[in-house]
Amino acid sequence: MDDGIYMDYSAGKPLEARCLEAMRPYFLKHFGNPSSLHLFGGEPRQALQRAREQVAQLIGARLPEEILFTSGATESSNLAIKGVALRARGKNHVITSEIEHVSVLNICKFLENQGFKITHLPVDRFGMVDLERLTAEVRDETILITLQYANNEIGTLQPIAEVGELARSRGIYFHVDAVAAVGQVPIDVEREKIDLLSFSANDLYGPKGVGALYVRKGTRVIPVMQGGGQEFGLRSGTEDIPGIVGLGVAAEMAREELEGEAQRLSRLRDKLIEGVTGRIRNSYLNGHPTRRLSNNAHFRFDYIEGESLILSLSMLGVAAATGSACTSKTLEPSRTLLRIGLTEEQAHGSLLFALGKSSTEAEVDYILDHLPKVVDRLRAMSPFTPKEYFSGR
Ligand code: PMP
Secondary structure, three states: OOOOEEOEOOOOOOOOHHHHHHHHHHHHOOOOOOOOOOHHHHHHHHHHHHHHHHHHHHHOOOOHHHEEEEOOHHHHHHHHHHHHHHHOOOOOEEEEEOOOOHHHHHHHHHHHHOOOEEEEEOEOOOOOEOHHHHHHHOOOOEEEEEEEOEOOOOOEEOOHHHHHHHHHHOOOEEEEEOOOOEOOEOOOOOOOOOOEEEEEHHHHOOOOOOEEEEEOOOOOOOOOOOOOOOOOOOOOOOOOHHHHHHHHHHHHHHHHHHHHHHHHHHHHHHHHHHHHHHHOOOEEEOOOOOOEOOOEEEEEEOOOOHHHHHHHHHHOOEEOEOOOHHHOOOOOOOHHHHHOOOOHHHHHOEEEEEOOOOOOHHHHHHHHHHHHHHHHHHHHHOOOOOHHHHHOO
């Protein structure tokens, strides 16, 4: 707590020391190219295989060869979505949701410009897609459904296994953006009938700039980058062995720690949610009350702006977020919050606490002690606060 309270774990996570230690020899000693046939290619090649096994185990993949390494979720989703769509002959329809991460939405926009038809499923006030609506949108031309496992802003978990069942029964590929969920929720690509799954190593406290794509054996994908044919011909370019080693160890640690950490964090999350909504009038939880990530507490407060809350909290040593770090440079209100039915004012008055490994009960208590005073002070200064608010105290 001396270094401040970090509650922005959805924007970035520190690297686990165990990952760093495992990576170190692959920068200095085992620097060879895994494609080399001589001695120096051997250890990097083995490390690559080990990391595939570690990642496959985390997500329940049957074969290590179903794991490809990339530079992160953005690249994985490009390969998955474009790779499937551009390979499909005669089928030109893709289904996604209205609250996907901008990376997936922009890939879909690219495909739309290439002549594909894209259906954006609406979500309810909790951020969930409707299975009946999804079923109704499926056509003979549908090649792919791409859906996030969990929303990175409001934390809502989608009905992944049910969508997987539907996709499989209709012969449609199913891609999942698992960035927000991996390491937080037990993912099982077999049970959930997922064909392609994207995430980044940093989501698991691994290094930044490396990620993975799960591709079920037999899935028809074409590469989107041409080159030397590494990663089973699907992702050319010399492999980032240290990064991949770090991802493998991070996946192994996540598998060991997932259950205990999810329980610990959901208890802290619930304390924060009950404390904030109980102590601060006109404050509300955004997202689903129960089907949500164990580390996500997303609120909105009437009459004030999230940005001023962030700055006031920052002065008290607390780092929280207003929404997605990837779109924070725009002053636009969050699309996700508008799509779940919030007004622009409500969207601007929202705040996310994303908990993680360093989060403690003492930190939650500190926030619960200080946030009500901060909110009161900002409301007292805000021209939007009605007079009755103060007389009602
Ligand atoms: N999907 C979601 C839900 C995200 O939050 C992010 C950003 N962290 C991405 C995809 C893109 O991930 P990356 O920037 O690691 O490629």
